[in-house]
Structure formats: structure tokens, C-alpha cells
Amino acid sequence: ARLARKIHEKIGISVSIGLSHNKFLAKVASDLDKPRGFSVIGKAETRSFLRSRPVSTIWGVGKMTQKSLARSGVTEISHLLKCDQADLVKQYGVMGVRLYQFARGIDHRKVSPVSETKSISNETTFNEDIRDLDVLERALWKLCENVSRRAKKAGLAGRTITIKLKSASFRTRTRSTSLDEATLLAERIFAAARPHLARECTGTSWRLLGAGISHLEPADPEKAPLDLDSGVVRQAKAELAMDKLRNKFGPEAVTKGRGLERKP
Known part of the structure; x- marks a missing residue:
């Protein structure tokens, strides 16, 4: 309580x-008695x-994972206590391990004063200012692929998708959107970022474009998302298949048409 008061007095923010x-x-305890509570488990x-x-x-259990679990009759942690870890891993990948362990209050992660990775991003500076939406979208797709590649390598998915734009006069704009489920897939990152880019392309010429994900959580880069939309699942499986080909034959072995420059 003394620490919370001191933070409020010096910085002006409330903490639990x-x-x-x-x-x-x-973390669960800190959410029990907001905004200025102190709880112990x-x-x-x-x-x-x-x-x-x-x-x-x-x-890490978002709306889609909740729906998937609910279809199996799992809505409370008490239901998870009846589940076998192998079955959970088979259905949910690395998330299955977390479901099994966290339901039992097991968490082996160390508390470190060194900051963990908060975001994964990529940006590019153009040789000349660009206002053409088609050209910017091609650049955005390549950035999303790079972000996705890094996220998969790190085994991390992001719930918040952000784009960054900077004009020749160094005026910067950032736009973000939050997803129901964290993702590390280039297709989903691009789909979330693209509308923001389109809204900003109203005649301004841009010198820099960036894309990134944040609010990260562990994820299995080889497992399709638990999404009720069969189209999204098909896209995810196609992207994961392309990743395997790239890993075997090189990053340029398979490319999507949207990333290619169009001939006049």
C-alpha cells in the first residue's frame, strides 16, 4: 500500500x-482489487x-480459444483439471501446456528485471516519397511477412497490430487495432494493418512505412489458429505450408503475388 501511494504521489497514476x-x-492477484488494491494468493x-x-x-485465452474450449465443455478452470496434458497439447499445441499448468497454478517462468520483448516490428524508408496506395500496400505486405517471420522464429504472437507512417516533413502517424486472438501470421497482420493504411492514403506522400505487433504471448508457429472462420484456417494452413517450403528451399522459393511489382 505504501508503494502504491508513493507511485501515485510522484507519478500521478494508480496501481494495483x-x-x-x-x-x-x-498477475491474477493484481487484477482482483483495482485500481488501488493489494491482493495475495x-x-x-x-x-x-x-x-x-x-x-x-x-x-492468452482469448475469445476464440474460449469458444473452442466451450465446445468441449470446458468453461471453468475446474474443467481443465479433468483434462490430460497430452490431449490438450494435441488440440492446442503449446497453449495446451499452458492450459494444463496454469489451471494447476504451475508457472516456471522466472521474474527478471531485464525487460522482455514487448513488440516485433519492421520498417522501411523509401528512396522517394510515395502516395500510391498500391505501391504502399506491396511494401506493407513485405513488412508484414518480415514481422511474421521474426515472430515465428521467436515463438511469439501479437494481439495488437500497428502501422507507422512518416512524411518527408517528419510528421509521424501511428494507427493500431486489437485482435480477439493473438497472431503471428502474415496474412492476419496484413489484413488488420491494411485498412489503416488505406485511410491514411488521402493524398499525403509518405517517406517511411512500418508495421508491427505487440501485446505478445507465446505461440506455436506450426499450428493453425483456433478460429471459427474456416477461410482464416485455410489461409493459415496455406501460409504454414509455404513456410515449410521456404525453410527447405530458401526465403524466395515461394512468394505471393501481392508482393510483386506490377508491370505497366
Whole structure:
């Protein structure tokens, strides 16, 4: 409580504090009594505390994962306690391990004073100012592919998609959108970023374009998303198949038409 008051006095912001025996539960505790609360989850009470809570309590479980779990009759953490880890991994990949462990209050991640990766981004500066939307979209697609490649290599997915634009007069604009489920797929990053780019292409010439993802969480780069939209799932499987070909034959082995320069 003293620390929270000191932060409010010096910086002017309210904080809530959570204390527990691992990172996951400390974060859950910090959400219990906002905006200026202080909550503790003891090791002995972990199982009883978690049992009745919804699966959305688990970090990284968004709307689509909730719907997928609900179809299997899993809506509360108590339901996860009846699930076998191998079955969860088979259906949800690396997320299955997290579901199994976090439901039981297990989190082996270390608390480190060194900042973790907060975002993955890529940007390019053009040789000359560009206002043509088609040209900018081709550049955006390549940036999204680069961001996706780095995210897959790191095993991280982002829930927030951001684009950055800078004019020759160094005027900068950033636009962001948040997804229901985190993604590391170039197609989904591009689909979220493209409308923002189109809205900014109203005659201004741009010197720099960037794209990125943030609000990161662990993800399996070889597993298609748990999405109810079959079209999205097909796109994801196609992209993952292309990734395997690129890994085997080189990054230029397979390319999408939208990234190619159009001949006049």
C-alpha cells in the first residue's frame, strides 16, 4: 500500500499490486482489487482459488480459444483439471501446456528485471516519397511477412497490430487495432494493418512505412489458429505450408503475388 501511494504521489497514476508464488498468479492477484488494491494468493490456497474461475483467467485465452474450449465443455478452470496434458497439447499445441499448468497454478517462468520483448516490428524508408496506395500496400505486405517471420522464429504472437507512417516533413502517424486472438501470421497482420493504411492514403506522400505487433504471448508457429472462420484456417494452413517450403528451399522459393511489382 505504501508503494502504491508513493507511485501515485510522484507519478500521478494508480496501481494495483498482486503477490503470489509465481508470475501468473501474481498477475491474477493484481487484477482482483483495482485500481488501488493489494491482493495475495497463497500457495496453499492456489487450487481452491482457481477452481471456480473462468478459463479466460489464464493468460492468452482469448475469445476464440474460449469458444473452442466451450465446445468441449470446458468453461471453468475446474474443467481443465479433468483434462490430460497430452490431449490438450494435441488440440492446442503449446497453449495446451499452458492450459494444463496454469489451471494447476504451475508457472516456471522466472521474474527478471531485464525487460522482455514487448513488440516485433519492421520498417522501411523509401528512396522517394510515395502516395500510391498500391505501391504502399506491396511494401506493407513485405513488412508484414518480415514481422511474421521474426515472430515465428521467436515463438511469439501479437494481439495488437500497428502501422507507422512518416512524411518527408517528419510528421509521424501511428494507427493500431486489437485482435480477439493473438497472431503471428502474415496474412492476419496484413489484413488488420491494411485498412489503416488505406485511410491514411488521402493524398499525403509518405517517406517511411512500418508495421508491427505487440501485446505478445507465446505461440506455436506450426499450428493453425483456433478460429471459427474456416477461410482464416485455410489461409493459415496455406501460409504454414509455404513456410515449410521456404525453410527447405530458401526465403524466395515461394512468394505471393501481392508482393510483386506490377508491370505497366
